[in-house]
Amino acid sequence: MSDFPLLEREMNGKPLIYLDNAATTQKPLAVLQSMEQYYRTHNANVHRGVYQIAAEATDLYEAARGKAAAFLQAKGAENIVFTRGTTDGINLVAQGYLASRLQPGDRILLTVAEHHSNLVPWQRVAKQRGAVLRFLPLRPDGTLDLDVAAREITPRTKLIAVAHISNVLGTIHPIRALADLAHAAGAAVVVDAAQSVPHMPVDVQALDCDFLAFSGHKAYGPTGIGILYGKKDLLAQTEPVQYGGEMIDSVELYDSTWKPAPWKFEAGTPPIAEAVGLGAALDFLTELGMDTVHERVQDVTRYAYEKLTQLAGVTLYGPGLNQTRGGLISFNVGSVHPHDVATVLDACGVAVRAGHHCTQPLMRWLGVHATVRASFGVYNTRDDVDVLVQGIQRVQEVFLP
16 A cells, blocks of 8 residues: 555565564554654643643644544543553553452463463562462364353452454454453453454443553554553552653652543653654544454455465464454464474565464464464455465475475
């Protein structure tokens, strides 16, 4: 698409086919131009100066917060915290919200498919407080069994943390059903939405999740910024985990008080240009329409799944075509190491990810060391998939003659 300058370049002398959107997405011109314009015409610190460009910078920064609230169908901008990304948001919930509520023996429920960013923070807080991690079992196709989940949720369960879409399996988990089960037991629900928010409509009120985090760079925006959504009353109960300027209300020599949420979580000079860029990315997606975005990604994903299943010796992981899945496919090509597959594809101009995808427990559950992952964005087409398939055939010619 002409909106994305980087996609016009070549890779290894071939037209670039970028299929690593689960790791990060490319940036439309609107994002690049908005950030440049900020630095050229509005660069000043926010919430401090009374001069004109400081007021302009503050307006742009807070306008981006409002855009994020509208994009997620949140009740208001006060539900939106700017973070450094999904990882930062989840750590804030783990340390600022959950830690003080845990007693020895309390439970945190996860799945074995979680990204390390939605596993390690809960490991740490569980060890700090003597809590117990429990893992909801997956069916062989990577989907959740809600009947089993219901039995796992007890009065000792304090929180359930789950990815909306698995970054390896592509499974779309039933968040609202999990939230209903959790809330009936008095537990909170945290959603890792890094793979869902960029590619499908997400309504936090319809999901009834308590917290939800995503990263700007996976949503066609800049790196270094993300969003943590939280219900207003729960954000009010959450303690900051960083302290200093900008987040304070009053400071005495021996004590201080904080601004209300969300500002109490944004210590120091925030990522202002990045917030402006994220706002432009959300505008870009809104103009396209998230239903349209979802349909485009789903069409390419279905086509890729069909084509890959026709290749002998290729193993696919996660739900099949008869089930709802996100816009990514993980696979292996016979006994060929995923890194070798990715290297050959790179020579063909196709960028994919190979490795454990920050999900080492899931790799062990699958019985593999690593996989190749092709993940699709709004700019990908069926023609891109055809080049991917040709590249995999080349892999087979080289390694499996």
